[in-house]
Amino acid sequence: MAVQDAGHIDDQAKVAFFNDPKVRSWIYQILLVVFLGWLIWSIKTNVSENLEAQSIATGWGFLSTTAGFAIIQKLAFYNEASSYGRALWIGFLNTLMMAFVGVIFATILGFIVGIARLSSNWIIARIATVYIEVIRNIPLLLQIFFWYFAALRALPGKRDKISLFDTFHLNITGFKMPAPVFGPGSWIVGVALILAIAGIVYLRRWAKQRQMEKGEQFPVFRASLGIFIIVLLIAYFLAGMPISLEYPEFVTDGAIFKQGFTLGVGANLTPEFIALFLALVIYTAAFIGEIVRAGIMAVAKGQSEAAHALGLSNGFTLRLVIIPQAMRVIIPPLISQYLNLTKNSSLAVAIAYPDLVAVGGTVLNQTGQAIEIVALWMVIYLAISIVISLIMNWYNNSIALVGR
Amino acid sequence: MAIYNKSEVAFVRDQMVGESPAPLSEVGIVGWAKKNLFSSIGSTILTLIGFYLAYLAITTVFNFAFTEAIWTGVDGNACKPPVAGEGACWPYIVAYLEQFIYGRYTISERWRVDVVYLIGAIGIAWLIYEGSPKRGLASILMLTAFPIVSLILLTGGNFDYSSTFIITCLVLAAVILGLAFVIPTLTKSNPIPTVISVASILGVIAFVLFLVSIDFGLPQVETSLWGGLLVTLVIAVVGIVVSLPFGIVLALGRQSNMPIIRIICIVFIEFWRGVPLITVLFMASVMLPLFMPKGVHVDNLLRAMIGVAFFASAYMAEVVRGGLQALPKGQYEGAQALGLNYWKMMGLIILPQALKLVIPAIVSTFIGLFKDTTLVSIVGLFDLLGQVQSSFSDAKWSSPVTSLTGYLFLAIVFWVFCFAMSRYSIYMEKKLDTGH
Numbered sequence: 001m002a003v004q005d006a007g008h009i010d011d012q013a014k015v016a017f018f019n020d021p022k023v024r025s026w027i028y029q030i031l032l033v034v035f036l037g038w039l040i041w042s043i044k045t046n047v048s049e050n051l052e053a054q055s056i057a058t059g060w061g062f063l064s065t066t067a068g069f070a071i072i073q074k075l076a077f078y079n080e081a082s083s084y085g086r087a088l089w090i091g092f093l094n095t096l097m098m099a100f101v102g103v104i105f106a107t108i109l110g111f112i113v114g115i116a117r118l119s120s121n122w123i124i125a126r127i128a129t130v131y132i133e134v135i136r137n138i139p140l141l142l143q144i145f146f147w148y149f150a151a152l153r154a155l156p157g158k159r160d161k162i163s164l165f166d167t168f169h170l171n172i173t174g175f176k177m178p179a180p181v182f183g184p185g186s187w188i189v190g191v192a193l194i195l196a197i198a199g200i201v202y203l204r205r206w207a208k209q210r211q212m213e214k215g216e217q218f219p220v221f222r223a224s225l226g227i228f229i230i231v232l233l234i235a236y237f238l239a240g241m242p243i244s245l246e247y248p249e250f251v252t253d254g255a256i257f258k259q260g261f262t263l264g265v266g267a268n269l270t271p272e273f274i275a276l277f278l279a280l281v282i283y284t285a286a287f288i289g290e291i292v293r294a295g296i297m298a299v300a301k302g303q304s305e306a307a308h309a310l311g312l313s314n315g316f317t318l319r320l321v322i323i324p325q326a327m328r329v330i331i332p333p334l335i336s337q338y339l340n341l342t343k344n345s346s347l348a349v350a351i352a353y354p355d356l357v358a359v360g361g362t363v364l365n366q367t368g369q370a371i372e373i374v375a376l377w378m379v380i381y382l383a384i385s386i387v388i389s390l391i392m393n394w395y396n397n398s399i400a401l402v403g404r
Numbered sequence: 405m406a407i408y409n410k411s412e413v414a415f416v417r418d419q420m421v422g423e424s425p426a427p428l429s430e431v432g433i434v435g436w437a438k439k440n441l442f443s444s445i446g447s448t449i450l451t452l453i454g455f456y457l458a459y460l461a462i463t464t465v466f467n468f469a470f471t472e473a474i475w476t477g478v479d480g481n482a483c484k485p486p487v488a489g490e491g492a493c494w495p496y497i498v499a500y501l502e503q504f505i506y507g508r509y510t511i512s513e514r515w516r517v518d519v520v521y522l523i524g525a526i527g528i529a530w531l532i533y534e535g536s537p538k539r540g541l542a543s544i545l546m547l548t549a550f551p552i553v554s555l556i557l558l559t560g561g562n563f564d565y566s567s568t569f570i571i572t573c574l575v576l577a578a579v580i581l582g583l584a585f586v587i588p589t590l591t592k593s594n595p596i597p598t599v600i601s602v603a604s605i606l607g608v609i610a611f612v613l614f615l616v617s618i619d620f621g622l623p624q625v626e627t628s629l630w631g632g633l634l635v636t637l638v639i640a641v642v643g644i645v646v647s648l649p650f651g652i653v654l655a656l657g658r659q660s661n662m663p664i665i666r667i668i669c670i671v672f673i674e675f676w677r678g679v680p681l682i683t684v685l686f687m688a689s690v691m692l693p694l695f696m697p698k699g700v701h702v703d704n705l706l707r708a709m710i711g712v713a714f715f716a717s718a719y720m721a722e723v724v725r726g727g728l729q730a731l732p733k734g735q736y737e738g739a740q741a742l743g744l745n746y747w748k749m750m751g752l753i754i755l756p757q758a759l760k761l762v763i764p765a766i767v768s769t770f771i772g773l774f775k776d777t778t779l780v781s782i783v784g785l786f787d788l789l790g791q792v793q794s795s796f797s798d799a800k801w802s803s804p805v806t807s808l809t810g811y812l813f814l815a816i817v818f819w820v821f822c823f824a825m826s827r828y829s830i831y832m833e834k835k836l837d838t839g840h
Binding site: 122 | 440441443447450451454455457458661662663664665668675677678679680681682683686687690691693694695696697698771775776778779781782789793796807808811814815818819822823826
């Protein structure tokens with residue numbers, strides 16, 4: 001039977017060359033590639049024609065040209081004489097800082113809101129629900145505008161302030177606080193900091209291993225705190241107290257234009273930073289709260305009942321039983337919230353917080369290098385997205401349930 | 405264990421005592437409060453803090469919006485400190501309401517916008533109300549006739565086509581028709597049905613192009629005059645209507661077993677998802693004109709719509725992919741075993757189930773898209789947010805509370821739209837949950 005049929009099938013396969021699904025699929029794909037190639041080619045010719053007509057030279061040469069504009073918040077050296085490339089680098093650092101600080105605070109607030117929503121306390125659960133439902137349904141840009149144009153404008157004026165402990169001050173020019181000044185020998189404290197962290201990591205591993213082997217617990221947190229403080233203090237005094245605090249300087253007399261906070265003394269968070277930070281954190285925390293709630297609800301009720309039956313307190317149940325299991329559900333959507341926060345930080349351009357997009361927009365307006373700037377934006381944001389996804393996926397894999 | 409003789413025991417209960425009512429402290433409001441508000445010291449502290457915060461928030465908002473608010477006035481002076489200045493300035497909203505709804509749309513032609521709003525509202529009500537008849541017809545009308553009618557009403561129709569455009573279209577149509585004839589002939593099947601279906605699609609496109617070129621006697625209204633809620637809704641609806649089919653195609657492409665198509669779809673999706681919308685809008689507004697041949701002008705509003713539609717399609721594709729992946733493999737195999745080809749399998753078996761699974765996620769994508777339309781104000785379009793923001797510079801209504809009032813108004817409008825959509829999605833989720 002097999003021999004006879006084989007010949008028959010062979011005959012049939014030869015019949016329609018074009019009806020072979022494989023051949024067909026390749027034809028479709030080649031057609032698509034040809035079409036896309038034509039599209040890209042025609043865009044390319046159009047672009048070069050249009051640029052020629054506007055007499056704009058393409059290329060990255062503009063990056064080394066003097067920028068000539070000031071940036072209100074810089075994490076590295078920059079002045080008007082610096083290049084466009086330098087300006088974009090400052091913008092990139094500002095984006096990273098906003099993303100980093102925003103992610104940390106949004107996570108903390110989000111977890112608080114998510115847990116509060118499940119609280120057995122009626123009013124706390126209600127407040128968390130209202131917070132989530134209100135904040136989630138109002139556009140982020142509107143919230144940024146609200147904080148920047150309405151809330152922060154209502155602060156005391158330039159020559160006035162609200163103070164806390166006479167150390168932290170708030171007025172319309174921003175949030176002032178003491179800035180650390182690193183004198184010579186500060187590196188010793190830096191080294192001590194690294195040593196202390198290494199020591200704590202080692203201590204934690206040792207304590208965990210001991211608990212695994214002997215079942216004896218070790219007060220890791222208190223010991224870590226002790227190590228941290230003692231090592232840093234010893235290093236600080238050994239190095240001769242190299243780090244000091246520089247307090248903001250508030251002038252109340254003299255020429256009127258000199259009154260208020262002296263520029264460049266102490267640290268200052270600009271109103272742009274505060275507005276964007278508040279809006280991003282509050283907005284993202286509402287989404288994280290929902291994710292956390294869903295994650296915790298996904299843990300079977302028996303788990304918390306069993307933990308209570310073992311005599312664990314509410315706090316321990318949450319920390320040792322519920323959260324570790326909920327994390328597996330929480331992490332993947334949390335990753336996309338972190339990515340969203342990073343991408344949303346680009347709304348900075350609306351209130352002129354000098355992030356990558358805002359600085360890039362200024363450069364674009366001054367030089368007309370639209371293609372280069374847009375390409376730069378996209379490449380950098382794609383790179384940030386990929387890095388965040390990789391880190392979070394690595395973390396996700398490290399806590400994933402390992403099957404036996 | 406001792407054995408008791410009945411006579412030796414003073415009293416043996418042989419009847420159960422009836423249940424006494426629960427203590428007053430455990431039932432009713434008191435019991436509820438004890439359980440939900442004051443169950444422990446920590447909980448009590450939290451309750452007090454919570455009530456205080458809630459009190460603060462509610463009184464602040466209520467005072468601003470009502471008790472301290474100014475309800476009548478002819479200009480900003482009514483809302484300034486000597487008279488007021490602590491509450492909302494509602495007459496400003498009333499004075500600007502028309503502009504917030506229509507932008508600078510020609511005043512004598514605003515009825516056209518109203519007609520579009522009305523048709524849209526009726527159509528949506530028809531679609532979402534379950535008891536209404538012929539909902540299939542409604543969805544077809546809303547996806548075909550409504551966009552065309554809206555386009556004609558809003559712009560005024562009477563489009564002019566350049567001769568190059570007409571020639572290009574004719575050549576393209578001829579090429580496509582030729583392909584539709586040649587490919588089936590080469591594969592030795594009957595070319596007539598393919599040619600007919602392709603020709604009817606081309607015919608519909610030609611008919612639409614013809615319709616919008618008819619002069620209905622409506623004066624033209626430039627899109628640069630559009631603004632306010634109109635722009636917000638137009639961008640959102642276009643984004644939604646384009647992103648759904650486009651997203652489905654991209655999701656299918658991503659799941660396809662043709663390597664090149666799969667790679668192209670993955671790159672497309674991941675690219676748009678990896679970059680912020682604002683850079684996409686910048687790209688659309690500064691780079692799109694460079695992409696076009698000389699002399700082709702792309703309208704500002706159209707640029708933003710293209711950017712938003714691409715962006716939303718990529719997100720929609722991922723949502724649809726979630727649904728496709730959630731279906732058990734047996735569904736695919738079953739469809740193939742019945743001898744269905746790819747498009748029939750997808751259209752009749754897979755997509756109806758997959759889309760049903762992800763309706764809540766689709767609606768949240770729509771909500772996100774609706775909120776994201778506010779970003780077009782950054783690239784110089786006057787959507788609702790941009791329109792309100794621009795009204796703050798009017799000296800006539802300047803007062804310390806103008807901006808807060810404007811933001812409160814915006815927050816209420818956006819919140820109502822988004823909250824309604826999210827409630828509808830929750831309702832659908834419950835309804836479609838067949839509970840396996």
